[in-house]
Amino acid sequence: MPDTAPYASKSDQSRGRLYGTGASPTRSEFQRDRDRIIHSTAFRRLQHKTQVFLAHEGRHFRNRLTHTLEVSQIARSIARALRLDEDLAEAVALSHDLGHTPFGHAGERALHRAMAPFGGFDHNLQALRVVTLLENRYAEHDGLNLTWETLEGILKHNGPLVDAAGTPVGRYLEEGLPAGLDAILTPGDLRLDTHASLEAQVAAVADDIAYNAHDIDDALRAGLVSLADFLDVPLAGPIVAEVLDLYPQVAPKRQTHEVQRRMITRAVEDVITTSAANIAAAGVASAEDVRLAGKALVTFSPVMARNEKGLKAFLFSRVYRHEAVMVPVRESEAVVERLFALYMESADMPGRWGEAGRAVHGAARARIVADFIAGMTDPYALDEHQRLFDARPDFR
Structure with a gap:
């Protein structure tokens, strides 16, 4: 791997793991994290x-x-372009959605509502629970035993959770910090008031770039919108016009792919240029300087950020809230809510989940139920609904 910049995270300077491991002769610590996540x-x-x-x-x-x-x-x-540790950026990217429920954000909203009396549900915290507690593959410990840097990135890739005074910020300002955060076992304090590494910030902005490009592609495939509908939309509009002008006769799916790849390229290049300038202006000389910089350094340019926000608004109104999407959304939310209510009442969960749930009540049972539901796949959640209610929702 090429030499990294001074402000990059250094695998050989990691703050370590909760449980000690011997050094690997072939992989860095962050490479080991990546591999543990993939497996x-x-x-x-x-x-x-x-x-x-x-x-x-x-x-x-x-x-x-x-x-x-x-x-x-x-x-x-x-x-790679910013000379950061690619393996840490990859590890955070690969793990950033491990805490998501079945049925996407619909399932998360439903589980958050059900868990409201018990501190709510947060998918970043749930991802931490997955990698520190719920994965039980290893003979000597629960969890994946990831490095401090990867755990920090999972929790804080979207930014700090509190300010210097300990007051929740951002989306946590209204509802407070998610319950159970203080029960997570980590190799050290994750420092909720600081930004995460540049590698974690990269994973966060990569998430936005991927979302925008593939949601356009999927919406077009689903027939909810046409390419022409994007002509007046920020960010996408000029690219769509360019593609339609260059390739007016090619099949729509090829036109769509041209739009998608050009959007990704321009967004990535914008982030690289802007972030390099941000890093230089901040004068950071170490990963610790990055955490103390007081703001995110891996960002879109102001123009790109404004256009990206406009594109998201269009997708929200025309795609995410389209009735063809909302019908299964409402049904899937109902599935999660019904499962939660019944499990809370009877703890009728299979195997170790049911055994653990029957041994406790109240908030303790709610956390077990939330862990169980959050770990479900869509088909498994539907199978459980069929088993318990003798009914299978029709999403069409």
């Missing part, structure tokens, strides 16, 4: 978890796994 059960489950479109609607729409792989590829590209 985890939670990672494999992503292939059967919804991104935007449920699996019944077609086999070529993105799922959580394909989305995660796209984010990982983009993150590596940006990290």
Whole structure:
């Protein structure tokens, strides 16, 4: 791997793991994290978890796994250009959605509502629970025993959770910090008031880039919008006009791919140029300087950020809230809510989950139920609904 910049995270200077391991003769610490994530059960489950479109609607729409792989590829590209540690950026990208529920954000909203009396549900915290507690492959410990840097990135890739005074910030300002955060076992304090490494910031912006490009592709495949609908939309509009002008006679799916790849390229190049300037202006000389910089340094330019926000607004109104999407969204939310209510009442969960649930009540049982539901794939959640309610929702 090429020499990294002074402000990059250094694998040989990692703050370590909760449980000691011997050095690997062939892999860095962050490479080992990446490999542990890829080989985890939670990672494999992503292939059967919804991104935007449920699996019944077609086999070529993105799922959580394909989305995660796209984010990982983009993150590596940006990290390489900025001379960061590509393996840490990849590890955070690969793990950033491990805490997501079945049925995408619909399932998360439903589980958050059900868990409201018990501190709510947060998918970043759930990802931490997965990699520190719920994965149980190893003979000597629970969890994947990841490095401090990867755990920090999973929790804080979107930014700090609190300010210097300990007051929740951002989306945590209204509802407070997610319950259970203080129960997570880590190699050290994850420092909720600081930004994460540049590698984690790269994973976060790669997530946005991937979302925008593949949601356009999937929406066009689903027939919810046409390319012409994007002509007046920020960010996408000029690229669509360019592609239609250059390739007016080619098949729409080829035109769509041209739009998608050009959007990704321009967004990636914008992030690289802007972030390099941000890093230089901040004068950071170490990963610790990055954490103390007081702001994210891996960002879009102001123009790109404004246009990206406009594109998201269009996708929200025309795609994410389209009735063809909302019908299965409402049904899937109901599935999660019914399962949660019944498990809370009877703890009728299979195997170790039911055994653990029957031994406790209240908030303790709620956390077990949330862990169980969050780990479900879409098909498994539907199978459980069939078993318990003798009914299978029709998403069409």
